[in-house]
Amino acid sequence: MSPELQLDSHGRLRHLLTLEGLDAGLLTEILDTAEEFDKTLRGPEKKLPLLRGRTIINLFFEPSTRTRTTFELAAKRLSADVLNLQMAASSTSKGETLFDTLKTLEAMQADMFVVRHEASGAAHFFAQHAAPGVSILNAGDGRHAHPTQGLLDLFTIRRYKSGAGRPGPDCFRKLRVAIVGDVLHSRVARSDIHGLRALGTTDIRVVAPPTLIPAGIEQMGVRVCHRIDEGLDGVDVVILLRLQKERMLGAYLPSMSEFHRDFGLTRKRIEALRRDAIIMHPGPINRGVEIEGDMAYGPQSLILQQVQHGIAVRMAVMAMILGPPQRRAADGRRGLRRARSAA
Numbered sequence: 004m005s006p007e008l009q010l011d012s013h014g015r016l017r018h019l020l021t022l023e024g025l026d027a028g029l030l031t032e033i034l035d036t037a038e039e040f041d042k043t044l045r046g047p048e049k050k051l052p053l054l055r056g057r058t059i060i061n062l063f064f065e066p067s068t069r070t071r072t073t074f075e076l077a078a079k080r081l082s083a084d085v086l087n088l089q090m091a092a093s094s095t096s097k098g099e100t101l102f103d104t105l106k107t108l109e110a111m112q113a114d115m116f117v118v119r120h121e122a123s124g125a126a127h128f129f130a131q132h133a134a135p136g137v138s139i140l141n142a143g144d145g146r147h148a149h150p151t152q153g154l155l156d157l158f159t160i161r162r163y164k165s166g167a168g169r170p171g172p173d174c175f176r177k178l179r180v181a182i183v184g185d186v187l188h189s190r191v192a193r194s195d196i197h198g199l200r201a202l203g204t205t206d207i208r209v210v211a212p213p214t215l216i217p218a219g220i221e222q223m224g225v226r227v228c229h230r231i232d233e234g235l236d237g238v239d240v241v242i243l244l245r246l247q248k249e250r251m252l253g254a255y256l257p258s259m260s261e262f263h264r265d266f267g268l269t270r271k272r273i274e275a276l277r278r279d280a281i282i283m284h285p286g287p288i289n290r291g292v293e294i295e296g297d298m299a300y301g302p303q304s305l306i307l308q309q310v311q312h313g314i315a316v317r318m319a320v321m322a323m324i325l326g327p328p329q330r331r332a333a334d335g336r337r338g339l340r341r342a343r344s345a346a
């Protein structure tokens with residue numbers, strides 16, 4: 004899968020398929036733009052006219068609560084027209100191919116598709132076949148990538164770990180990050196690692212039993228830990244991953260309770276963390292498995308803030324790709340300010 008497919012000849016986003024290959028400058032531009040949108044979302048007038056007249060279609064072939072609804076809300080906040088195709092009730096259930104589904108919906112003058120699919124590479128397939136001017140946003144493809152989740156995780160980390168004032172370039176470099184749980188099946192882990200590495204984080208530990216660690220993951224620049232206490236030692240950020248039981252065809256674990264005992268974030272383990280360490284989870288949570296049930300929304304948890312940040316981050320990506328040309332990419336934030344003062 005070629006990461007270059009998502010950039011145009013000027014290095015601007017045309018699609019968003021993966022965080023792999025995106026440099027620190029572009030990632031920072033997206034996060035800065037999201038900060039501006041987040042300010043708007045906290046004010047009385049949450050809607051901006053940036054994507055008026057544009058049509059965005061959500062194609063979710065897998066279930067979703069957070070990603071689908073925040074993409075829809077983000078598009079509506081930008082004044083786009085949004086369609087949610089019910090895939091089980093669509094003609095794909097009669098055998099229509101992904102290619103024909105794409106071409107059929109393009110004929111309705113769609114500008115952007117948000118795609119979630121169980122197959123790694125599905126979003127790339129759409130991007131390869133999309134008409135000029137039509138953009139694809141990957142909302143999660145198999146085990147491969149979940150780039151907007153990666154971005155909202157980076158946004159959350161930057162917001163809570165950059166201290167007072169504007170985040171400096173060292174914000175990510177000094178961090179110690181533990182990614183704990185089902186790394187094997189996790190597109191979130193891959194997107195988080197790509198994003199953190201691009202922004203300079205060098206101390207990233209992936210923490211799981213050997214059966215849930217993909218072969219060769221060290222090549223992504225992470226350290227593998229099979230003991231949770233070693234993995235959590237001194238960390239600033241803990242990113243928990245959901246055990247993806249629906250993708251586990253074999254016996255990856257003796258039992259959920261044994262996983263919780265050996266790799267779950269228990270109250271005792273939370274108490275042993277640094278006082279300023281933050282706890283994240285992309286959701287949905289398996290309560291009592293990845294984290295002790297009544298600690299899920301505890302004082303160090305940012306799980307619900309992650310959901311909230313997803314709206315601003317998705318608005319940023321949509322506006323940078325689909326907004327008026329003067330409002331795209333490096334000009335995104337300035338364009339947003341112009342739109343606000345014109346509104």
Ligand code: CP
Binds near residue numbers: 066067143152287
């Ligand atoms: N984080 C995430 O992708 O959640 P959903 O499956 O609810 O969209």
